[in-house]
Amino acid sequence: MARAVEADVFADRIGLVFPVYMFGLPLIVSDFVEKLAAADAAWIGERDKYIFAVATYGGGAGGALKMLYNKMKKRGLPLDAAFSVAMPGNYAPLYGAPDDDKQKALFEKAGEKVREISARLLSGEREKFEFSNCFINAASSLVHGLMSSKIPGMDKKFYADENCDACGICEKVCxxxxxxxxxxxxxxxxKCQQCMACLQWCPKEAIQYAKATRRRRRYHHPEIKLNEIIQR
Ligand code: SF4
Ligand code: SF4
Structure with missing residues (x-):
């Protein structure tokens, strides 16, 4: 899920860490890059700064990192390194959560990958990009381009079923x-991002997306607490 996007642009290192949505950048991340470019031109020129990106993905990394790279380059923003990490997917309209064994295996691999990324970031590696291949980047760019204007209105298919007890958690986690x-x-x-936080954090599993989700297993990371999501 893309959380509130903010940054200390005067820091020496800035990391953009985000999930892949619809094979590309979440709209909130795309907007953030636009604002960063507009607001911080002086800072951008200082090449001793280090900017990196880490994208987490369920189905595939798609063209997200290449889109970010191109978007930043177009605005004169450097991107020094970009990595991707496979995680359990949460896009319930298309699939249910993986079973516990698959989740455990994914978390173990993700832990290893994060340790590897940390070491590479600490050494200040530049020009290291885990882009998908050209075909995937081109196809993702096409799909994302077609879909992005529709994403905010895709929430029309959400509804709360008879199990809703009016707790208000969905409102707080969005x-x-x-x-x-x-x-x-x-x-x-x-003005939806299609992050699925509302659906996945509903304690009654009362939020449905059209007819697709009633029997699908729900998912959110087992080590993330509800109040951590709400406070951010
Ligand atoms: S989180 Fe679920 S139960 Fe709570 S208000 Fe939202 S839909 Fe209803
Ligand atoms: S409405 Fe639900 S899916 Fe859309 S941005 Fe909010 S939490 Fe995410």
Whole structure:
């Protein structure tokens, strides 16, 4: 899930860490890069700064890192290194969560990868990019380009079923304040990122996406607590 995006642009190192959505960049990350470019031109020129990206993905990394690289390059922003980490996917409209054994295996591999990335970042490696191949980047760019204007309105397919007890957690976990509780039920307001936080964190599994999700296993990272998501 893309969380509130902010950065200390005066730091020596900046990391952009985000999930892959729709084979590309979450809209919130794309917007952040636009604002970074507009606001910090003086800082951008200082090449002793180090900017890196880490994308987490479920189905595949798609063209997310290449899109970020191109977007930053177009605005004169350097990107020094970019990595990807496989995690359990959470996109319930298309698939259910992997079983516990698969999740455990993914977490173990992700832990190893994060340790490797940390070592590479600490050594200040530049020009290290884990881009997908040209075909995947081109196809992802096409799909993402077609989909991105539709993403905010894709929340029209969400609804809360009869198991909803009006706890309001979905409203609190949404990273873009897209949900408001109306008469004891969540209502979605069409600025969705499709992060699936509302659906995955609902304690009653009451949030559905059209007809696709009723029997699908839910997922959120077992070590992340609800209050950590809400506080961010
Ligand atoms: S989190 Fe689930 S149970 Fe709570 S208000 Fe939202 S839909 Fe209803
Ligand atoms: S409405 Fe749900 S899927 Fe959309 S951004 Fe908010 S939490 Fe994510």
């Amino acid at each position: 990273p873009v304040e897209n949900i408001k509780m109306l008469k004891g039920k969540p209502s979605w307001n069409h």
